[in-house]
Structures are given as structure tokens and as C-alpha cells.
Amino acid sequence: MSATETLKRNKTKLIEVLCGDHTFILNKVLEKELITRRDYNNLKSINKENVEGHVIELVDKIMNKGEKTCQNFLELLQTDDVAETYPDLERIKLQDVLPKPVPATSPCNADMVPEAKRLKKDEVYELNSQPVGLCLIINNENFHSLKERRGTNKDAESLADVFSWLGFKVLMCKDQTRDQMEQTLKLFASLHDEEKQLQLQELDVQEWCGRWLPAPQQPVRHGDAFVCCILSHGSLHKVSGVDSQPLAIKEIRRYFVATEQSPLTGKPKVFLIQACQGDKIQRGVLQKDVEEDSLTSIPEEADFLVAVSTVEDHVSFRHPIDGSWFIQSVCEQLRLHCPSGEDITSILLRVNNMVGQKEGSICVGLKKQAPEVKFTLRKKLILSPRCT
Template identity: 60%
Template sequence: MAAKGTIRRNKTAIQATLCADYSLILNKVDEKQLITPREYRNLRSINREDVEGHVVKLVDKIMDKGEDTCKKFLELLQTDEEVKSTYPDLKKIQLTNTSLLPTPVQASSAEHSDGPSPQKRRKEDDQYQLNSRPTGLCVIINNENFTYMNQRRGTNRDAQSLGEVFSWLGFRVLMCKDQTRDQMDQALKCFASLSDLSQLHEFSVQEWSENGFTDIKEAPPSLNHGDAFICCIMSHGESGVVSGSDGKSLPIKHITRTFKATDQSALTGKPKVFLIQACQGKQDHRGVLSEDLQADDCQSQYIPEEADFLVAIATVEDYKSFRHITDGSWFIQSVCQQLKEGCSRGDDMTTILSRVNNEVSKKEGVKQQPGKLKQMPEVKFTLRKRLVLTPHCD
């Protein structure tokens, strides 16, 4: 990964230099076909970003596309005469690496090699590239108080745990409390588009800072999706829906489809994770003396609208989920603990959530009567690659 590593080491200097003329470098990478026409249109039409923000997104996009594209990008910076004359400061940056420049024709031929061909391309990474800082946006909707339903005591402990773990993983964490159905819907649309940040004050947004959530008095001056999106919703619920603080229902499918891929969405092609802590019915889930786990995955050359989603729900359809009035819910507390352990080891999200499934499935609602009250979370995903979240130590 020499080229990508070179860009990463010199990322700040490269971005600062290319700010001198963003249009030129964008047109150059388009001419060299380092990005697709759709990516070019998206990068050209980004709203609410200064020149530096545009350059950051361009360089992040190049890094996301893997080693071969990074190599061609460095070749462009080193060999194109118009680029060199427009950005003279590039020569001050250590970009030279003999492995990055084109191999002379008279160099060794693959036909006479005893080992693998030096021209053989490495298989494209099967992992989502999360290089932005912050990694992305984590939105928590925390419904504790309801007009016609019982208070969800213990939910603030879950919110605290989520704020801690996703901040540790490099996300910017925002929370909205006690939202009605319509407020939830509008808030999620606002976070999906980030088109009008002035709306955020309507949803009583709080931001995680150090050891807790604090009120945001006005819209943040800048807010972007980064390379991943996390949405955590904690509320009452019924089959396939979650409840607003007014007792009205919002379908989970409607929530996820608010973030589906479009030509305009900055989240197209990026992972979107939804963690839903809510009952999905009124039935008690009883235990039996057998268990089975199975996961499935698929991939496609083109990105469908519904691609790159991971939805983990506290319980399967029609059943209750459990929450301790002091310690928080079984599901969210398990998610946070397994993230702390698994992300430190480099495990991917589906592996971590399988461990959550296993851990929650072993819990007993009535300790004196094993098997009487059980809970089984459910994970669904259309992820095309491995999603690995890593702690940010800086």
C-alpha cells in the first residue's frame, strides 16, 4: 500500500497545496478517469463547503478508491506539467517513490519471471475506507418521556454509553431527546441531507463533549457526514415501527430509506448503521434447548439504492425487548461493550453484532425460571464490504 501510505503521510500538505486551484485538480483527475462522472458531478457541486473542504473530500475520495488510483494520482502530481506549474509547492512534499512511477519498458518481463507478475494488480480492498476526521456522524434519538406511554427509565444510561463509545471511535455524536413522530421524521431528513442546518435548533440537539451531552445553542458552523453514518434510535415500538413521544408510529423501513443512495447524497456508497432499541411487539420470547445462527452477504458491480445498510434491532418481530431502569437495555449495553472489545481487535461490525446476538440470547428475564423470558436481537445488512471501526487516539 505504498501510494496510499504516501498520500496519508502527506495528506495535510497535499490538501493545503491543492487549495490554490481546486477546479484544476478536479478537472485533471476527471481527465485521467481517476473518478467516475457521477463522482465528478458530486465533487463539483458540493454545497456549504469552502475550498479546503472541497479539496479534503477530493483527496478522501481518491484514497477510498484504493492503491491503484492513489498511485495514478501521485503520478499526476509528479508528472503533469500544468499541475507542477500551478502547484509549485508540490516539489517541497516528499511524494517520490520509485515504486510509484511507471516501470520502463526494458524492465523485467513477466514472461521470464519465476514468481508472480510484478504487474499483477492487488485485489481491491474488501473493506470500507474510513479516512475522514471525524470518521462520521452519529445521531441518537433518545425518547424517554411520552404523552400516552410509560417513561423509558434507564434510556439515558444507554445514550451515555453510545456517546462514549462512538466518540471513542472518532464520530461526532449528536442527540435529540423526546421527539414526536413528525419531529423524528424531519430531524432524520435534516441529518440525511444536511441542507439546512438552521433546522437543528427545532429538535433540541445536544452534542457529546468529554463526559456528557450539552445543548447546542445554534446550528453548528459546519457539519458533514464523513465516511460513515450511525443512527441510534431508542424508544417504545411495535412490529416494524418505533414510537414518537406522542405515541405515533414511524416505520423502521421509512427511517432507513430516508438515507438511501441518490446521485446527490454524500452518503452514497458509504456504510449506514442503524441501531434500534425498541420492542417489536407484546409477546414474551421464551427459550428452547437449541439455537442456530446464520449470516449471508452479497455484492454487486453497481450500487443499488438500498446498498451499504446495516440495521440491528434489539429484538425480532412481535416480541418485547428488555431495559433495566438503572443499567440500561440489554441490547445497547451489549453493543457498546462488544464495540469496545471488538474494535480494539480490528473486528468488523457484522462479527461484533453476532457476538451481541449471542450475548443477549443468553440473558434471562427471570433468573429463577431459565427460558421463561428471553430476547433475540436481529441484524440485517446490505453491506458490500467489511465495516471496521477503529478507535481514534488523537
Template identity: 60%
Template sequence: MDNCLQSSMAAQHTARRNKTAIQQTLCTDYRLILNKVHEKGLITGREYNNLKSINKEDVEGHVVELVDKIMDKGEDTCRTFLDLLQTDTDVIETFPNLKDIQWEQCLALPVQSSSLDSGETPPASKKQRKIAHFKPPPTLKVKVVQLKENIQLSKYEISNGNLLPKSVDKKCTAAITDGVTARKFVLSKSLASEIKTGKCYAIKNYIISKFSPNMIWSQKNTCVYLSPPLIISSESEEEARRLLSPATAQMAIKDLHPGSQTEQLLSISGFAKSLEPVQEMAVQGGPTVPTRRLMLKEGEASIEVMLWREAALADLSLGAAVVATHLKAKNNQYGLCLHSTQYTEITLASITRDVILQGVRMDQEREQVEILDQQDDPVAMPISVWAATFGKEEVPKQVTISYENGKVIRVKEALFYKKEDCLQFSMAAQDTVRRNKTAIQQTLCTDYRLILNTVYEKGLIARREYNNLKSINKEDVEGHVVELVDKIMNKGEDTCRTFLDLLQTDTGVIETFPNLKDIQWEQCLALPVQSSSLDSGESPPESKKLKKDDIYPLNSRPVGLCVIINNNNFMDGTERRGTDKDALRLAEVFSWLGFRVLLCKDQTKDQMEEKLTFFASLNDLSQLQQEDIQEWSGKRFTHLLPEDPEHGDAFVCCILSHGEKGVVLGTDRKPLSIKHITRLFKATSQSALTGKPKVFLIQACQGNKAQHGVLLEDPEVDSSGPVYIPEEADVLVAMATVEDCVAFRSVEEGAWFIQSACQQLRERCPRGEDLATILHFVNNDVSLKEGSCIPGKKKQIPEVKYTLRKKLVLSPHDN
């Protein structure tokens, strides 16, 4: 410091002299400079939060306040700030006018005095400056936080609209940090094979990038030595990771529109609606690079994505499910367009979806079939995939398409047509059963008891009929199946329709009798077309009869959060076997109903309370990534997605654990009161869930007693609502069992209550039935189950309590 050209307050003086110019320049992108100074630790988290809530009309005032705060923090902070303005690549590119400011102070690297007695440092000679320029940089002692391999096209050709690489260079980059400064280290091929993530090294004879001081390159004589471990904070490691993969915001395509340009990188997903051939385009007068224009569609919304350079290598096809990350939003004369960046990754999803066809086209030149769906969107697949199921002249009405890594690998005719495509025949169901009677009977003989129990649980046969049929000799299984099917046929059209719907939609039946899929169900039975005539005898779904104000509005996407607490492994060494089956089934159903599903596994009492308190408010999102929380994505639980969770129009909490009277137990066997859990979510003026439904499904014993033949009377609901919402309004708690009694759980199939609730939601939500009504059917379904070979010996009845003010009607969503 003593050797600097100016006094100890030089940086503050420089900032003050250039304050007006700095403020005017930074006003062009206030949010970027705010994020930069926060990342560098020049302002606290509280100061950042106070400054980020900004009105566009008062940008200048916020910039003034930001610069004043930095100047008030002293010389060191001002020096770091001025260094940021002159060396940070993003800042220099975003604020080109900064180069016009006269920075009269060398801040980062003070010149050393050539005289011990001199009060000022004389100019260095040309020879001295030349020697200083070639002086090797100091040895770095760093930790390798992450390695990333990128490909770079050096030579390529374009053939039939596709980009074909002829020569590809692989570049490996390491994110490194010494605990103070994060850097990118571009490795040679030899070093790339030696460097390991998580190890610490001393690096000698490297090159500092002239464009970015936070990037270094290896050269021929670069030496890397394995060194003792360094103590690096998690914040420093995360700062290093962001150099290789910056933060990206997950956006829905429908939320992107002209004028929504932002400096933040975006990630989107959708289906490839259109795909133009690869073309070459010159970049700002420089060399030409390959580009490809892609149109992605999500629901009714679509957006154009421009893939540049290596991103254009993605092997895409029409209709493919695409996920694109780290995109830059820019407005042009045609509207908003997203552009790939050096960080962009294009991945192709493995999914299954149903498509209603308008037509089919054969493209012999490209050896592919292109089908047109109801929304006029094309889906392309190889001719061989289509020909494996359909002939050249065959055009099905609806197909199920299976994708693997974005490519169509299988297509088959769907069992059901959509509601609007079905025909009505008064005796269609009975006729269909009669035509397929032999095939149905032969198939159901493989597990007669399961189909008998299932049709009884659905109310298709009476208890007396069930008791007569369940006493069965193994030698006469076929005769009992024939009798069962005959009884169902004799009960009329509605019973036959429900029976056929059961054979084609019930998960347990489909898994047990896979040969049912080979039966030709020639009629859409479960969902006949509703007549548009006023004389129609059919009634609309219950939800359509209700007034708008009688139903909770569920307009947010996602509908809300569904938090599952699944306690399987307890500290005393015991396990709740079968509970993972329940967690998976709940995730499938609530994801299907439009919720974002999060999982917390094996929680102690304190951890449960901490998690629930967090989800009640979602105040401190910074702790979220530190918690072991998983998310349901792509039909499995995986790591938490980068998008911060937000409350929607409803909240669901499922707790799967042991329990006692009025409590659930953590894995440490300590009790957490159920009443305390629900009161964490009570209505307040600050809560995002005030006035919105909050549902708690609790699978836990409430005692040690076994129930014996309990009868349930339907509770009456007072539908009148007060002017002021009570604190504990809008809550529904569904317990697996009543107080003092056990709740049964199969180690193979899961819990009676959870499996029944999921099944009833699957069946009844598409019909527009509200949740309270559906839970009545769950109660009835569970009450019919037997926990002992002696009828009535071991029974279970769930208990539902609620303070809902309106009907809660959940509907399926396309995921």
C-alpha cells in the same frame, strides 16, 4: 426625502456615476462585501448562495453582478449600500480606496431646508452647524440581548517571561437592538450593575462613536429607563450577539497551510508544543504591547499562534490542552500564523491522556518537571505533582496524565504499555496470575456473582462449570473464588491472557473492583509485540489481510455523524428508565471511534421523522440552531458546537425508544416505520452518503412475547457487488430483538443489547474486526443473558440485517 439636496433617485445616480470605481475597489475582497450586504438584508438568501460560489478568475464578474443587483432594487437599497461603504468600520479598513471616491450626496442625514418656499437647501450657517453638532442624539428604545465583560490592561510588568497585571480595567459591553439596528453599548461601572440581559430600556444622553455608528458610549449624564417589552425577531437578536462574539469557524490544524489566509475568524484546539516568554512589541509605530508566541500541535500538524495584549495573560504551560477562538490568519515570511483579536478567548481543557516517555528533566529554577514524549513534545508539571508518584531517579515507560483547566494535577504509571513496547513470554499470563493469585482472589470476593457471570459471558468457562460454581453458600465465597481462578489458570496461556485483559479493561469489572488497580501487573499481556520476522507464527489482524477494495474507506475526520435519538419521557407520563445510561455509553464509544455524536431527546413521531430527514440530506442548515440538539463534548452532552455538521465516510443512527412490530414509537406513542427510516437514507445521485455505510442500532421492543432459547445461524453474505449501486445498498440495521418479542432493559445498567454492543465494540475494534462480525458476538453475548431466575424462561436475541457491500472496520481515534 423632499429636503434632500438631489432628486429622489440621488443614491442610484451616485452609485451609477461611481460604478466602475466601486467595482474595482470591491474586487480586492469580494467575500467580505458579499457577506456584509447579505447581513444588511440588501440581497436575499438565494441571491447570496448564487453569488458565493465563486471562481478566483471571475471575481470582477461577480462584483459587477452584485452591484447591478443592488442598483436594480431601487433608491432605498442603493442609499443603504452607499451608507455601508462610507460608515461600516470593517469595510472602510478593508477597502481604504473608497475614501478617494467622490460621494457627492449626503444620504443618511439630509439637511433640513431653512426656507419653506425654497426648492433647494441653502448652506447652513456656521452657528447652525455648531448647534446641530451638539444636539443630543434621539432617545433609543432597545432590548439588551447580551452582556459581556472584558478586561483591559492599563499597567503591567514582565517578570521571568510571564505577564503580570498591575492595573486592570473591566469594561462591560451590552449588545442591544431596536429591531432594526444592532449596536454595542459600552457601559459605565454604575450602569453595568443595573442593566440586565433580556430587559428593555430607553437610553438618553449617550455618545455615538465617531469610528463606528453602531457603537455608543455611556457618559456621566447618561440616563437609562426601564421600558415596556419590545417585539424583537430572533434574527435581530442574533445580529446583535454577533457584535460581541462574531461567527468563528472551527478548524483542524492540519487543514491550515500557507496561502489559506481568510477574512473569517478561526477557532482551533491542540496541545501547547512550545511557549516563548512574553515580550513587548510596537504596533505600527504606536505604543508597545505585550505579546506571546505559542506553538499548538494537533496530531502531526502544528501552527504558530501570536497572543496579543490581554490574550497574553492566559496561564499556559507546556503540554496543556488549549482551545483558542476568534483568531485571524495572516501569512508572513515564515508561513501562516494565527493572531489573537479583541474577541479571542483562551480556555484550557480538563482531560486525561496517556504519554509514552523518552525522558524526564528537573527544572529546579522553575520548580517543575518536564517530560519528553515519543513525538519529541514536552509536557511540564509542578515537581510536587511528579513527586507524589515517582522518585527523582524513577523514569516510567508510560504515564497517564490528568489535566484540570489546562494544569497537570495528577500523574500515574499506566497499567498498559503500547503494543510496540510490550515483550513476549510464552508463559507470561499464567505467571502473572500465579504471582498475583492471592490479591486477585481477595479482591474478587467482594462481588463473586458479577465476576462469575462476566467470565462465563466471555467464554472462559463452560456452562457446566458455570452451573457448578453459581450454586454458592455465602459462607464459602472465598472457596468458590479460589476454584474459579484455579480453573482459569488450568486452561492455559490464552485463557489467562483474556482473563487478565478482562480484569484491567472491562468497565463493569473496574468499577466493581476498584482495588484491582493496586495490583502490580508486571507484564503487558493483551497486546504482545508483533514479530517483524517472516517466520513469526502470529497472524496479522483480519482487516490487514483484506484487500483495500474489500473494506469501506474511512478517511474523513471525523469519520462521520452518529445521531442518537433517546426517548425517555413519554407524553402519557411514563419513563424508559435506564435509557440515559445507554445514550451515554453509545456517545463514549462512537466518539472514541472518531464520530461526531449528536443527541436528540424525547422526540415525537413527527419530530423523529423530521430530524432523520434533515440528517439524511443536511440541506437546510439554518434550522439546525433552532432545534434542541445536543453534542457530545468533553465526556458530556452540551449545546451544539458552532461548526455545521457534515457527512463523512460513514453514518450511524441509534434509536432508543419503545416499539412494536416493525416500528419505533415517538414520545406521543405514534409509530414510525423502521423501513421508512432506512429508506430516507437510500442512495441518490445527490446524497453525500451514496456508496457509504449507514448503520442503524435500534433498541426497541418489537412485540410483547418473551423468547425461549432461540438459536442463531450466521447469515451468509454475498460479497460480489454490482456495477451500479442499488438504492438500498450499504445499510446495516441491528435490532435489539426479533419481531413480536420484547427487548430487556435494566433501569440501573441500561439495555442488554446496547450495553453489550458498546462493550464488544470497545474490545474488538482495536483488533481490526469488522462490524458485522462484532455484531455476531453481540448476538451470542445477549443470548446468554437470563431475564428470569428460571433458566431459559426469558431470553433475547438481537437481529441484524444488512446490505453492506464491503467490510466496515471501525478504529479508535484520539479525541
């Protein structure tokens, strides 16, 4: 029996069960990309008097998308987390087209990643170290004269959670001035130096272990990749310290250029920057062609990726409780697509699309945001979940 026919035969019972938590299944089908973000927004905002009406619309939408989507939907219904949420699914005969249940999460063995296996060895950055590398988060929340950045701790925890899942050792420095940020970044760029190691131990560094704890006083070593996340206020091409003094993004990058001594030479260095780049508000238009900047790299500046939450001159949006559009989208897309072996530039393309669909006003198109990604990576960077 086809998946579409299976859904048709069991539609009434299925709707009855899914009404138990209609928002959970709606979020799940979006997460698995069975519906588009536009579908999701429409389904979420439809004017129905009861929960059943919402579920009927969702199931009809799935069935109208064809056999493959119906098959994927049936597989989703058999994943562990969905089965636990809707235990009554067991009494519905959905297994006719499914040989076995599908696990809720993808295997974390990098050898199981299809795309990584298809690529030649010299086309992908090798990530064999344990841990994979360091993830440094500079989280500026409380400023001397600027507004408190409410919601930034949510961003910091989301980043820490996802990058520790990807095998990184995650460290955080909180509320740093411009000079302190510069000192911290230069220290992390020079960890091969014994003197720098001693200076680093003098900083107030926290380590993520499911929650923030004081970092142990022991040497910190780089691995096969480096990630730096800076969460702060900002201005054009700059990020601000808590003293409102600016630090140029290009200067941050220069601290990490390749040298004969640097442990990061030839290794990927990713910078995720959540900060306004001006005070203009982007507005939506029906359609616009976007040209990418062509980057000319020289060897010492190879292997960089810099993703900024918004384009130059414009603001970047942050929810006081849920965190920023950009960082939360990055974390969500990494969770969704790293297990399948998708490379980071492709994932950030998804982030751009996701952020671009968000609305900062009840009036459609009034407040929009577009992140900007530039890179001089020479290979694909594929981050995979690590078994713990």
C-alpha cells in the same frame, strides 16, 4: 517454565492477592474471553462461604483450560489496570514466561490492526475523515401516554461514549414526536442542502463532550460513515414517537437511500434500534436452528446495516438503571473487539450471542431475547479507536 506450572507454583499467594477484589478479576477474565458466559454465571452463583472459595474456583477453572489460557491469564495479571487493583502482585514471580508487561489497552493506530492490514483496500470501507462521521441518537424517555423508559439515558451515554471513542461526532435529540423524528432524520439525510442546515440549527440538539452540552450553532457535515441510534417504544417494524405515533423502520431507511446528491452514497450507514417489536415474550429452548433472511439489494439501498434489539412480534428488555440488554451488549462488544480490527457484523454476531444468554427471570429460559441484524453492506466495516 510453562504458564501452567507458574500458576501451580504461585497459586496460594495468587489466591491471597486476588481475594482483595474477587469480582474485579472475575469480570476481567470474562472480558478477555478466558472463560465463557456460562462459566461466569456458574462462578458468580456458586455457594461458597467466603471470598477465598470463589477465587480458588476461578483459578482452578483457568488452569483446567490448558496452557494457552494460563498464558493469557498471566498476561492479563500484568496489564496496568489489574496491577493497579492488586499492587501485591509485584511480589509474586509471574514473569518467568512473560518477556514484558502487556498494556491495558490496545493501540489506537488503525495501521496496527491485524485484520484490517490483511484485507485488500477494496474489501474495507475507507474511514479517513475527521471525525469519522456523525452518530445521531434519538432518545425518547418521556411519553405522553406510555410508560417512562427508565434506563434509556444510560443507553444514550454508553453509545455516546463508545462512538466518540471510535472517532464519531455524537449528537442527540431528546423526546421527539413521530413527526419530529421524521423531520430530524430527513434533515440528517440532506445535510448537503444549505436550507436543511438552517432547519437543523433550529432543533434542540445536544453534543457529547464527556457529557451532554448544547450543540454549537455551526454547520454539521457528514464524514465517511453514519450511525443512527433510536431508543424508544415500538411495535412491529415500527418505532414510536413520544406521542405514541409510529414511524416505520423501512421508512427511516428510505430517507438515506443513495442519490447523486447524498453525501452518504457509497458510505456505510448503521442503524441501531432499541425498541419492542411486539408484546410476545421469547422463551428459551435447548436447541433451535435459525434461518437467516436472504436480502436482495439494489444499488440505491446498498451499504446499510440495521440491527434491531429483538425479532418481530416480541418485547425487548431494559433495566431501569443499567440500561437495555441490547445497547449495553453492543457497547461492551465494540469496546472489546474494535481494537483488534474485528468488523461490525462479526461484533454484532457476538452481541446476539451475549443477549441470547441473558435471563429476564429467575426461572431459566422463561424470558429471553434475540436481536435481529440485516445488512446490505458491500464491504467490511471496521471501526477503530482514535487517538485523542
